Amino acid sequence: MSPKGPHGWILSLLLLVTVACLVQHCEGSAYQGFLKRHLDNPKSDFGNSNNYCYQMxxxxxxxxxxxxxFIHTSEALLKSLVCTSRGRVLQGNVTSKTMFPLTICKIKRRLRKLWCRYKxxxxxxxxxxxxxxxxxxxxxSHV
Incomplete structure (x- = not known):
């Protein structure tokens, strides 16, 4: 059963455009997730690094x-200096040539699941x- 007439072609075209938009959105969502989890620019001011980690x-x-x-640089610099600047590739992952300001947070103490302290x-x-x-x-990782 194939679509017949002009309405069938229009429906097919709309379906194709919808699928293309969904695919593009899914590809962008991994990048958006990366930004949400790791980018903080300018660095939020929460005092010392331990309190910064707890709040962030x-x-x-x-x-x-x-x-x-957390990486403290602009999104534009991150995009231009990491994946497109011919950094060192190892097992499919890229190590940047550029050094970035970072805050590295590690769990120090866990009191139940709701309250944790970070170093x-x-x-x-x-x-x-x-x-x-x-x-x-x-x-x-950071290197």
Whole structure:
């Protein structure tokens, strides 16, 4: 059963456009998730690094996770300097040539699942990420 007449072609075209938009949205959502989890620019001011980590982990919905690294640079610089700048590629992951200001948060103490304390440390390091179509989608480590 194939679509007949002009209405059938219009329906087919609309379906194709809808699928293309959904695919594009899904590809962008991994990048948006990366930004939501790791980007904080300009760096939020919560005093010392331990308090910064506690507040940011709560703000980003990462409560009581083992840890997270926050990158303090603009989205434009991150995009242009990591996945598209011919960084070192190892097992499909890219290590940036550029060093970025970071805050590295690790869980220090967990009191039940609702209240956790973090140890925060600031550093300037290269980052290793997984890229997809020129965009960072997964943070691997800092080096």
């Amino acid at each position: 982990m709560r703000r980003k919905g990462l409560r009581c996770q083992r840890g997270n690294t 925060g440390k600031t550093a300037i390091k290269r980052i290793r990420v997984t890229c997809d179509k020129g965009l960072p989608v997964h943070f691997i």
